[in-house]
Amino acid sequence: MAFVGFGTKAGMVPLHIWKPKVYASAPDNTSSLMAAVMLKIAIYGIVRHLFDFNAIDSSPDYVWLGMGIIIIGSISALVGILYALVENDIKRALAFSSIENVGIIFIGLGLSVVFAAFHLPSLSVLSFIASMFHTLNHSIFKGLLFMTAGSVHYSTHTKNIEDLGGLIKKMPWTAMMFLIGSVAIIGLPSLNGFISEWLTLQSLLAVFQIPSNVLQVSLAFAILAFALTIGLAGATFVRLFGVTFLSKSRSVNAANAIEVPKFMLIGKAILASSCIILGILPFIGMNLIVSAFNLPYMPSSPFETISITNSDDSNFASLMMPGVLVILTSVFVGVFVFVRIIGGKTKTMKYGTWDCGFGNLSEKTQYTATSLAEPIRRIFGVFYKPHNDIDADFYTKKNLYLKKSINVISTTRNIFDEKLYGKTISGSLFVLNKIRKIQSGKVNAYILYIMVTLVALLLFVGFGTHE
Amino acid sequence: MSDFSIFEYGLGILQALLIIVLSPLIVGIMRKIKAKSQKRIGAGICQPYYDIIKLLRKDEIVSDQSSWIFRVTPWINFVTTASAAFFIPVFLIYSPFGVVGDVLLVVGLFALGKFFMMLAGLDVASSFGGLGSIREMMMSVLVEPALFMTIFVIALFYDGTNISTIVSSANDTSILIVPGILFALIAFFIIMMAETGKLPFDNPSTHLELTMIHESVVLEYSGKNLALMEWSHAIKQMILFALFVDIFFPWNFVEQISLVGISIGILVFITKVSVLASFTAFIETLVAKWRLFRVSDLIAMAISSSMIGVIFFFL
Amino acid sequence: MSDLILPTQIDLLHVSAVILLIATFGIVVRRGFSDWLHAYRYQTIILAGVVTLIAFVTSIWELYIVSALTLGIKAIIIPKVLFYVTKKLDSPIKLEMNPYVSLRISVIASALLVAMSYFMALQLPISSDKTISVFLPVSFSLFFIGLFIIISRRKALNQIVGLLTIENGLFLFAVVVTHGFSLIIEIGLMADILVGVIISSILLFRMSHTFDSVDIKNLESLRDD
Incomplete structure (x- = not known):
């Protein structure tokens, strides 16, 4: 129960629908605070519940609890980012x-519970640190991103990215901050996002130490979602950065935007620099976590290598960000x-973008935000139910290729809003209809029934004899 | 972890430099083989070097719509790709820089370069750039699960994501003893074709809106910037080839460090990579470009192949 | 320079199992009529090789004959018959245009089916020779992938190929569990399949004559409403 309550607060799928609406309508400064702090309270609540109120032992209940958290985390991550x-x-x-990032945090937490239930304390600590470090990072870069989005709203008076564009020339510092935030979050x-995602991946890779085949394979498939x-x-x-800040301005508001005042930049600069510092010297953040949660793990100096070793002392994986920085600079x-x-010294000339010899490249010929999402919308069509309304106006009815104007309204739907919440009532009717459809006359369908029954029986027999 | 001497670090730098310097040669060899198998004569195998040097000396034209992102991208792209070369073993069985980062870092560095490349495509305000960017975006989204799953399989079989560990345990076994790795091989090969923009995914030799992916992103570049973009693409290809031969065909590494040993090691490495390059060039000649939305079928095959690899490890 | 470690018998068995699985996936990913038949033929050739290998490991001489029979009937005659049918079909498009389940999903679904087969092979209390039990999950996978092909595709020819894949799976299962039926039964089975394929080819002809296509959707009109 506690999990459902805090989960709703943290915004896990399918209890997430309040979140985008509230964040979008809250004032700019509040929403960054909400993302950075409020979310973490929910996660803190879950963590306390899991690790304090009930000491985790190796009962199968905790394994299934951990698996449940991982599954919900993966679904949240995937659904959140798709929308x-x-x-x-x-x-x-x-x-x-x-929502996506909360999902990633949950994956780490769930892994930690599973490892703890199987008495693998070091791995449990590893994935716990991964998840908590991601929590810390998320509050930094998400705060930064919400603040920059707020600045964009402040100087252009619009939040719709279709009306933005070209802001990098008008607001160079804000653009820089947004870029740092994006590089960190992906x-x-x-930058710091890499470290926590690396740690989460490593703890996912370590599932081969769990002594259960079924769990190993299913956790291995969780890596796909991740x-x-x-x-x-x-x-x-x-898409967000490219459409908001790059290419030509798509509206008058965006073309007349000016850089926000300096004091608005300072706060962002602090967050951005902490992104960079935590990215290069991750142990600063990890030591904080270790001391905050009293973990059985030695704090170490900031310049040390993160390193995971095999049982025979060979190096499983290691990462030394200062070293990476040295290599990059050299x-x-x-x-x-x-x-x-x-090459010697060469000149650089400025000239218009190549226009295939037609001339007049305007802001209307560039890619829009909707068209940028099109291929992915098509591939993951299950989640969006994409729908295009094409309304064409022809010069003559005879030649359908000469169009006067064409108007395309393309919509996507949030299947969770519609399907889950809108259809709970009509759901039962729907199910009854499905049952009626069983007798369809399709040969394939009949064989499918046979196969499903067979598989179910075989699995039943398999489990039955095993226990 | 054992500490390395300065001499060994020198060898590590030599390995990275070899990858960086030899990469245009592999491109040249592949072009030559493609030309030969299509009954053309083709340019000499050193042509990519001449191209790069010529481009480096040319003046460049930059779009007036572009911002600093556009100008910085080739440098970021080159630096990230070339840095990734430091983690790849070439003639030694390890790379002295192996402690610094693992195969996930290499993937991350590639992704960083790609991220800026996609932004640069959007930056110039032409529809070509945007077109290239979304296609590149779609491909990288789809390739990602396959890539991580394959890394997962390799990490399971060869205990670790550290490249030096992977290669040394690969050297101790053979592909016939660890059959599950065969699935990883198939998956890795498909990913390699996708990441380097080879034919079923992307046709690098045309400038046609219907087919191009990588080319349309770099369309606006000229002079030095173009040279850097082309070269980093070549390095990326070389790194993936080198990883492929290191992981799946890990024979003939230098054990005693001597001048003769190292030169033999380098020669063996070049031969292995050239054989792989010729094989890919042949495949490119055989297949046609696939429709963009069918490409996902091929990547699904890579994913399922590595999934079965996982099953083979566990059950 | 390290020596190449020579594979043992069990490694060889594992490798051949892997190759057989890969060949089975060849059927799932293809779209064209003749591509399926080619893929089926490769799969059967590999199956014959596998049976030979099993014969070598267990040293049962009947299995050599069975393997030769497989090669002869299933890898040469049946594809020939089906190729002839494909050539004679009226429909101009010899591709699976839009299957019920898209190719990418069906590939991943097949991978999941393979996972399930391995899992079930662990659970089922079929005790068998250690060396040969490598193939038990593979035979399950073949069986389920064959079923899945029948379910997910529209064209009647693909249904035949799916059926043949199922048959290959059952055949492998029989070889693995009982080390082969007696030779007479084996020959009878082969003849049975041959007749089955010929009958279904005739049906295919009838179908394409009556409906002008080999889409099994047309069979829905046979339902008694």
Whole structure:
């Protein structure tokens, strides 16, 4: 029960529908605070409940509880990011992405419970740190992103990214902050999101130490959902940043935008620099977590390597962000010198974008936010039920290729709003209708029934003899 | 963890430099083989080097719509890709920089470069760039699960995501003893084709709206920036090839460090990579470009193949 | 320089099981009529190889004959018959256009079916030779993937290929569990399949004549409403 309550607060699927609506309508400064702090209270509540009120022992109940948390976490992550991807309201998109991040945190927590139930304390601590570090990171970069989104709203008076564009030239510092936030949230190296996602992945990789085949395989498949989430998050923020800040302005408001006052930038700069510092020296954050939760784990110096070893002392995986930074800088210097020596000094000219010789590239020819999401909308059509209303106006009725104007209204639906909450009443009728459809006359369908029955029976027999 | 001497770090840098320097050569070899198998003569195998040097010396034209993202992207792309080369073993069985990062870091560095590349495609305000970006976006979203699943299989069989650990345990076994790794091989091969923009996924040799993915993102680049983009693409391909031969065909690594040993090791490595490159070039000649929305079928195959790999490990 | 470690018998069995599974996936991912038949043929050739391997490991000489029979009837004659049928069919498009389940989902579903088969093989109390029990889950997978092909596709030809895949799975199962039926029964089974394929080819012809297509959706009109 406690899990359902706190879960609703943290915004897990399917109890998440309040969240995008509230975040989008809250004032700009409040929503960043809400994302950063309120969400974490819910997670804190769950953590306390799990680890304090009932000491975890190796009863199968805890295994199933952990598995349940992982499953809900994966679904939240996937569904949250899928809806973030098609959302045109920048703040709603960020709210959906919060749901995704809560999902990732839950995956870590659930793994921690499962490991603890199987008496694997070191792995349990590893995944717990992963999940808590992601919580910390999320409050930093999500706060940053909501603040920058607020600044955009402040100077353009719109939250619809279809009306934005080209803001990087008008608001360079805000754009920079949003870029840092995006790189951090999609878990790219050298910022803090990478570390926590790396740790979560490593704890997912460690499932082979669980002594149960079924759990091993099903947890291994959880990695699919996790990886898909990471990929979709990348696409989401390419789209958000690209449409909001790059290319040409799509409306007058965006074209007349000005940079926000300095004091609004300072707060963001602090958050952005903590993203960078925690990315390069992750042990600062981890030591905080270790001391806060009193974990049986030694705090270490900030420059140390994160390292996981096998039983035979060979290196399973290790990561040393300062070292990565050194390599990146030295490569950069090397390339810069090389290019200078070989290439010499060259001039750079400014000229219009290549227009295929037609001329007049306007802001209408560039890709819009909706068209950027189109391929993914098509592939994951199950979740969106995409629907295009095409309304074409022809010059003559004879030639349908000469169009005067064409108006496409393309909509996506939130299946959770509609299907789960709208259809609970009509659901029973629906089920009855389905039952009537069993006798369809399709040969395939009949064989499907046979197969389902067979599989069910075989599984039943298998379990029955096993116990 | 054992500490390495300065000499060994020097060898590590040599390995990375080998990957960076030899990558255009592999591109040249692949183009030559493709040309030959299509009954054309084709340019010499050193042509990519001439191209890069020529481009580096040219003046460049930058779109007036673009911002600093556009100008910074080639550098970020090159630096991340070239840094990833430091973690790949070439003739030694390990890379001295293995402690710094693992295969997930390599993936992350690639993703960072790709992220900026997609932004640069959107930055120039032309529909070509946007077109390339969304296609690239779709592909990377779909490839991601397959990639992580394959890494998972490899990490399970060869205990670790650390590349040096993977290669040394791969060297101790053979593909015939660990059959589950065969599934990882298939999946990795498909991913490799997708990531380097090879033919069923992307046709790198045309400039046609219908087919191009990678080319339309770099369409607006010229001069130095174009050279860096092309070169980093070549390095990425080389790194993936090197990982492929390191993980699945880990034979003939140098054990005693001597001048002769190292040169033999380098020669063996070049041969292995060239054989793989020729094989991919042949495949490219054989297949046609797939429709964009059918590409996901192929990636689904990679995913399911690595899923069965997992099953083979556990059951 | 490390020596190449030579594989043992059990490793060989594992490898052949892997190759057989991969060949089975070849049927799932293809779209064209003749592609399926090619894929089926490769699969059967590999199956014959596997049976030979089992014969070698268990040293039962009947299995060699069974393997040769498999190669002869299932890998050569049946594909020939079906190729002939494909060539003679009227419909101009010889592709599975829109199956009930899209290709990418069916590939992943098949992977899940393989997972389930392995899981079930662990659970079922069928005790068998250690070396050969490698193939028990594989035979299950073949069986289920065959069923899945029948369910998910529209074209009648693919239903035949699915049926043949199921048959391959059952055949492998029989070889694994009982080390082969007696030779007479085996030959009888082969003849049975041959007749079955010929009858279904005739049905295919009738179908394409009556409905102008081989889409099994047309069979729905046979329902008594």
